Amino acid sequence: MQDTAEWQALSAHREELDGVHLRDLFAADPSRGERLCAETDGLLLDYSKSRLTDETVALLAALADAAELRGRTEAMLEGELVNATEHRPARHTALRQPDPPPEVQDELDRMAAFAADARSGRWHAVVNIGIGGSDLGPAMATAAMESFAHPDLDMRFLSNVDGAHFRSATRGLDPARTLFIVVSKTFTTVETLTNARTARAWIADAVGTERAGDHFAAVTASPERAQEFGIDPNAVFAMWDWVGGRYSLGSAAGLSLMIAVGLGEFGQFLAGMHHIDEHFRTAPWTDNLPALLGLIGIWNRNFWGWPTYAVLPYAQELAQFPAYIQQLDMESSGKSVRADGAPVGIATGPVVWGQPGTNGQHAFHQLLHQGTDIVPVDFIGFCQPNHPHIDHHDLLMANLFAQAEALALGAPDSGDPHRSFAGNRPSTVILSDQLTPRSLGQLIALYEHKVFTQATIWGINPFDQWGVELGKTLATTIAAQLTGAATPSPSSDSSTQSLINRYVERRRGVAD
């Protein structure tokens, strides 16, 4: 891609922007703030505080065409084998079609019946056990939808194999009134199965082994493993092998969300996602929110060389959204080879991080304003709160707008270098009317297609994650050593081996 005329044109254009300040761009063009925006279905993307001009946007759109983004998008949406290294399509968009494939509709119907029963008063608590895509999405979305949730159901999320997480996730719960949903596409993930076994023992202690199975449901692409675990087939819901974990929230992986908010709101959530799918498919690049966000990501990463970006929701309900986007983006974009196996040759996925505002202002914004690295920011805010404290909300949003303005414009030189704000620090503002199931679905699909846009330009496969495998294999070998099931592996390096030795010695010391 870097050899194309379109890429070269962007490189030359970027040099022309050296020394150009956002302050000057705004001063020279009073309509910049209104023009460099895109909107669909109440979702606004204001990208005028990015370090770009109309010409940049036109050149980026040409780059999207050169990368055949439209054709690649169609290929994904039409179910072609876009996940070549796993020989699969990536059909998460089929989950949220108004008229989904029959097997998806059947599963939605089964989920709806199960969720209605779970909401009927039978359970006091629902604990979702899963990790990565089988946790981050359900946990983030259920927290985000607090205002729409069943008032009497205690929704909990258990992911870490750290026993402290089991302890906190079950603290205060009555096992007799607790349902566990084990979400694992593979049903082999060691963290999830370890937690599920501990949960089963915890339930069995209270209600007896024979009745323990009644307290479990599973969501998996491997139903036979779930049944072997002892889960009733009627409570096993399908995850499709053509949906990646981090793209799976619209599938039965969203069962805990559906239980929390009910079928109607879950339907709104899917509808919000579908709206963005169609928008991404059809809107011209210069009006297309996900494509613009992705193209600006390329511009920031490859042409300016900025290695990270921050996702800062000014919404406490979205506290877990940065972690969700972190997995979506970094597991998809952390690749060094193209889909065909050749070295990619250019920088790919940036580090993604963030916290909700305004808390972050009192933690890391110092570096955003005055640090030596530039960190582009996505600010996310809502015009209407989901609570009655409008005075709080006005303050919250005033801070969002102020931060974006301060980063972009800086302040006139005061003569004191410590109090100097150079500005020219880019951000985008994503503004929606209200955090609802529909707008949450929009936001998720927005970032999914942003990631797809970037991957298409880099030529990488955003749907595999081979990079996580080596650590899993090594952990299995080392776990055998720690539990005494194997002698220390001679292939371990001296650092790892001496750490293992020290751990084993001291752990035994504590236990004794």
Ligand code: F6P
């Ligand atoms: O971290 C690797 C990964 O495979 C993620 O992609 C996935 O979301 C997570 O593990 C959980 O996998 P599973 O749903 O199979 O338990």
